[in-house]
Amino acid sequence: MNKVILMGRLTRDPEIRYSQGANSLAIARYSLAVNRSFKREGEPDADFFNCTAFGRNAEFAEKYLKQG
Structure with missing residues (x-):
């Protein structure tokens, strides 16, 4: 498994849902905008990442x- 660390701003509040079943698990989804450190002509200023958090991390989010 790879580990990625991103620093940016949320484009919307996290959406949380719970999985079905006896042991339901919290699942949070959100989008993160990360500014680019460099920009070429005609390219956007930021990259957007869809993120998903599970369990306690989802509840924290x-x-x-x-x-x-």
Whole structure:
């Protein structure tokens, strides 16, 4: 498994859902905008990443992460 660390801003508040079954698991989805350190002509200023968090990380995201 690879580990990626991104620093940016949320484009919207995280959406949280719970899996079905006896042992439901929290799942949070959000989008992160990361500014580029360099820009070529005609390219966007930021890259956008769709992120998913599970379990306690998802509950943390719902409670503390807000758009902006």
